[in-house]
Amino acid sequence: MTPELHSPALLEMRGITKRYPGVVANDGISLQIRAGEIHALLGENGAGKTTLMNVLYGLAAPDEGEILMEGQTIKIASPHDAIERGISMVHQHFMLVPVLSVADNILLGDEPMKNLVFVDRSVASARIRELGASFGWEIDPDRPVGQLSVGWQQRVEILKAIYRNAKVLVLDEPTAVLTPQETKEIFGVLRRLKAEGYAIIFISHKLYEVLEIADTITVIRRGKVVGSRQPAATNEDDLAELMVGREVELTVDRGESHPAGSMLEVEGIFVNDDRGREVVHDVTFEVRAGEIFGIAGVAGNGQDELVGAVTGLRRAHRGTIRLGGDDVTRADPRRLHKMGVGFVPGDRQRFGLVLSFPLSDNLVLNDYYHPPYARGLVRDDDAILRGAEAAIARYDVRTPSATVPSQTLSGGNQQKLIVAREFEGDVRLLVLDQPTRGLDVGSIEFIHRQAIARRDTGVAILLVSAELDEVLELSDRIGVMYRGRIVEILDGRSASREEVGLLMATGGRSSGIQQQIVETGS
Amino acid sequence: MTAQTRVLAAWQRGRAVALVPALSIAVALLIGAMIMILSSPLVSGEFNPTLPVTAYQAMLSGAFGSFDGVVRTLVNATPLVLAGLAVGIGFKAGLFNIGAQGQFLIGALTAAAAGLALNEASPFVAIPLALLAGMLGGLLWGFVPGALKAYTGAHEVVVTIMLNYVALAVLSWAISGPLRGQNVTFARTDDLVAASLPIFLGRDGHIGLLIAAVSVPLASWLLYRSTIGFEIRTTGANPDAARYAGMHPRNLIIFTMSLCGLLAGLAGASQLLGEVGYMTASFSTTVGFDAIAVALLGRAHPVGILFGALLFGAMQAGSGNMQILAGLPVQMVGVLQATILLVLTAEVVIRRIFRVQASGPELVELASVSASYGGKGTG
Amino acid sequence: SSAQIDVGKGLCRVIGDNAAATPAPITASGTSDLKIGVVTDVGTLDDRNFNQYSWEGATGAAASIGAPEPQAIVTQNESQYAANIQSFVDQNYDIIVTVGFAIGAATLEAATANPDIHFIGVDQFQANDPVGNYESLIYSEAQAGYLAGIIAASISKSGEVAGLGGANFIPPVVNYLRGFQNGVASVNADATVHIKYVTDSDLTLAFNDPAGGKSFADQFLAQNTDVDVLFQVAGKTGNGMLQAVEEAGIYGIGVDVDQWASTPDSAECIVTSAEKKLTSSVRTAIEEFAAGTVRDSNQFLGADTEMIGLAPYYQFADLITSEIQGKVDTAFDAMAGGTLDPCAPNACFTGDPDPGT
């Protein structure tokens, strides 16, 4: 399995340095990848992994250093050059054009032509179907990508990378949005590609994944390589310490919960998505004060719409939602906020922040209109600033000041900013939608601790996450969502990964054959 | 902090803000000078390298050379400030109000209508009511595209362009029909007597000037100190976040467009009541379009808009002298305005030429303008 | 006679070796230090209309009295009238010509405030006590239109003619067209006269949109296929109408000035133009003032002073028979003598928008 350690490197990066204003994102990084090797990169948020890959892919010009392929120095000034050299990349954020079809997304940039002008879609579609089939994926090349679930979008990304006959395949956090089952499936694909002689660079924050799939693990901290490990010779704690530079508690101790009366009652609600299709059907559950109720599910199974209904961004067209006994089915976000609902949205940059506004304004985004931040129609800038400075200190938001635009913050700090805003005050219910998506272990630890602390003060917490581990770690009870329904509610302490994973993937506990029936039956 | 360091700090801040615009205007005037010199054979039949000197001197003396000239500059700037705010505040909410022109006309019309109805009344009644009527007229003309955008998604750019033309029709209908004067030889109203704005400064400094002057700090206050302004800016920068934060982007869009209309309507009312004194069916103006340039020149900030309006107002005030003394066609003013805007826009180039450091992330101010034209629309 | 051009109805004719009468070069009759300024109406100086011809009158006068070259300020919107006049006052100008009826109020005000300056208002009228230093020029467009109507009725084969105007609320436009209608009726009581206006509201469309004018006339001619003479009163918009006339191969009649000369691109079809002698009236007013003549404050300019009339016929000279010319001359004399009212039976501008016919 393991490739010859002394076989010559297919790709080598030597002394790569990349500086951004105020940050040295890569500081003399060197890396060697052999054909038939899966090389994992590990590092905290902002460690410089993506930057390094962007340098390799021609998206960022390095300030120093060189790249060699098969021993030859090569120049990569643009993605075009990289593709020419046989380097393909699955990016950390989807690089798919939602309005274009699967086929168009895949062949974009490398279009088969007929009559010199027209894109030959029939040839491409056939090839895509064939390629998909070889991985066991049934792909409809004509579907607009925007209509696919994230899991399928990720598969399209992988097909897109492979379609170009690459030699080097870079995958930047490809599993962040996948279910365990999907991750397994992707790992199968990677192993096959490895066997076919691809050199694969794999980036992930999930230590056990890295340990499972990688042949070599390189850890980067603050732009520098701090160590390299063989999976056999290391473990999660070791890797985490290497990444963060200190000991990390990988699982926060959730302690005992002491649930009281019911806080949120959701009763038989039905919700439509933006296009008017009903995607939440007859969902019923309750969240008690002082407990964390987790909703597990593959992204795109109606969680967004469910959260929308609970937080007032959407209307449930049937059913009722009660908060502390009051009917809030038709309440708007303002009213809910007043009633003590805090909400950490799944898409933090779209909903949670106004990126061009200073931190201070973002911290009062939903409290700007009442004392102490405003008197009548007049904002009290001093109070806002004082409040902001206090919150920044309390939640350890790393920023030069409270007045810089929030777009200058790192992702983890942006999330802490939102947490600082939503967790404060007289909160009775917290809705946490994907609260740690894309964050590193340190930030995750911080946010998990805060959530448990709030639970212990008697707040009801509704946690929605595609991250199965997160749900398992934190929840007192777990509802599994599948195709718009909560198919089962389990006890958080006794549920197993496999059990929940299977429910997420199939909506049932039975084997694959029945799964087929469920799928075709709906 | 001692007084001295405070003055120094203020000077440095002022320098940081004003240096690049000042350099830009200088460069633009140089470019304009080149155009004048190159075209001088067409102006005077011979090559005349001193034409720009004559022209700029004439312009300056017209705009600032006398007390009356200065007042004229201020009077010209008055409707530009108000209409500029009507465009600029729209920008802040992510709305591109090309309709200031129509709102201006309707505001002038409704002010005229009210003024005529109150011609016998005391000025203390007539003036406020006529101004109010102008604001309400403009408000209506802003409300319509706002409401259509909020509830049907109709793009405000299209609707406001169309409403500009509709305004002309309404104006002509009203003036040649119900509002036509008694003893007039063509389609115009009678003179507005009671509602005409008193002159308090020089030859033609009417009190509309004060209204414009007050509107700048008011707009600043509204945008940056009030909670509504915060909502407006949030809606403009990120409508999804606004909804999330419990604001009501639809209502805000309607509110902001109405407010913009109100301001442009007030501009029309003030110009009509303060400068013209009667309304004609052909009441012609370019204020609404100049306002777009002024708002962009001022980066959609009220204080910037004030300066932009003063610049345009001064150029207008000086343009008469430029035509008389340099014999240059009036269109040269447009060429100069475009050049100034161009050089200010390409300020990176100016910074590079003169090695001036950027003072901070100030471009953020406008970032949402053209963005909101496109995919970032509100739902 | 000149060759016909085989386009549309085939009524247009090759221009041949006709040449517009080149005005004699003006020789100065002395020197003068009068400073002359022109404040135009909203628009441009090259509008081939009021602004331009008033301006040319001023330059002509300056040349003939030996005064310095006049200057013009082009008004860009209505609120600037007073300020623009003031600019000349501030520069100590002696004669200020203001153009257009809309600037009348501002002119009157400035004249009252500056008794030492002589004001000449083109197309203006002082209803109340006239001011001594303000001479307003009022033209009888209806008379010119009447003459054009006589020609139109006489040369039309179908008996269906049209007068297209820019906007129906602008007095001179309506006066021209109603005079035209009456002129047609005086020759052929059974003739059909269409009077249509491009717009009721938008002055840009009315006078400044040649492409729109061409579209409008195209459509008019498509929907009224029998019309074979078209008289247009619509500034630059009218220039577009003349192009439509040319494509339709019918007779066109120009307005204000000799459009055969001013819009040479359509000259093949222009039989004549209903002229209002802006240039010479402005020039005369200035020359008379320079000579010290005191004139009435309201100058009514019409057939009696030969300030209206028809332009030459050029290649169509033989189309206008002596019989037709006789009718024209008779009407001209009658109007000069005050015995013929061009505004009857159809009234001229009354203040209300003209609905057309």
Next chain:
Amino acid sequence: MDALFDIPIIGLVVQFAVYLFDQFPIVAPIIAAAAVPIVLGALCGFMNERSGVVNIGIEGMMLLAAFTAWWTASLSAQLIPTGPGPLGITPALLIGLACGIGAACLASLLHAWLSISVRADQIISGTIINIFAFGITGYLNLLISQQAPPAAGQFSKFLLPGSITQLPVVGFLVKSFVSVGPIAMTMLIGVIVLQVLLFRSRWGLRTRAVGEHPRAAETVGIDVVRLRYRNVILGGVFAGLAGAYLTIEFGNAFQSGMTNGRGFIALAALIFGRWTPIGAFGAAFLFAASVGLERSIRIAPPTGSLGELLTAVPGQFYGALPYLITIVVLAGVVGRSIPPKAVGLPYEREKTGG
């Protein structure tokens, strides 16, 4: 039929339908001719905005082209006096056309530089072009009017035998779209070709990708900056054609400010037509047809009770009609037009998505 006319309300509707049916074939070619510059302007906007660059400078680009085409054609007609060939083509007109297109492309280059390289606000950039074009063409036109060259003439229509243009039912279509001048033909071809290319060609695919998600396009090796530059400058060709159409095909003279808002109407048509060539074409035609209807009611109002009703309405209402129709259709039928996602956003290569 007359019996139908007398039914209350429905009778009026029937009369109106008959009126439209009568007049439309007569007016259609004129509507088509009036729509040409609007469609061409919209195609300019299309090229820009589909690749992510807002263009509100269409008006100015058209005006520049109108002036330049007319002026250079006139100047070269004096140098190369030749009789017109087929379609009225002369070397002078071709030179004029080329220069007009060149001028619009230069303006587009400025727009591209400001929007793409300087990353200025794209609305400012368009505004600059509008103000500048209005100023400089008015300025030069006035200065040269003292020694104005005679016009160079104009392109003429492709003349078909009357038996074809007089065909019942389709004759007016032929007259509207086939029996037209060379620039008008280009318009129709442009619409069809661009519509097909947008959805079927490599260029179209890449353009859409760049307008929606430039970073994704870049990651598959597409040079976003180059594609945007190319499209914006090519867009100038259409603005150039639109301007030249006004001065050397539809008409033969230039007047200051003569585009009279057609560039803005074109922008509206583009948005209205949901950023597709066919949609913009439809929107421009709807607009031109509304103008045609307005004029028709002025020129040849219907008779009977409908006519009485229509003439009772103040004329200004008809003046506003085309604009009102646009608003009503946009708000009532079309609703939200979804722009290309990245339109208006300057693209920075080395920017990570947070």
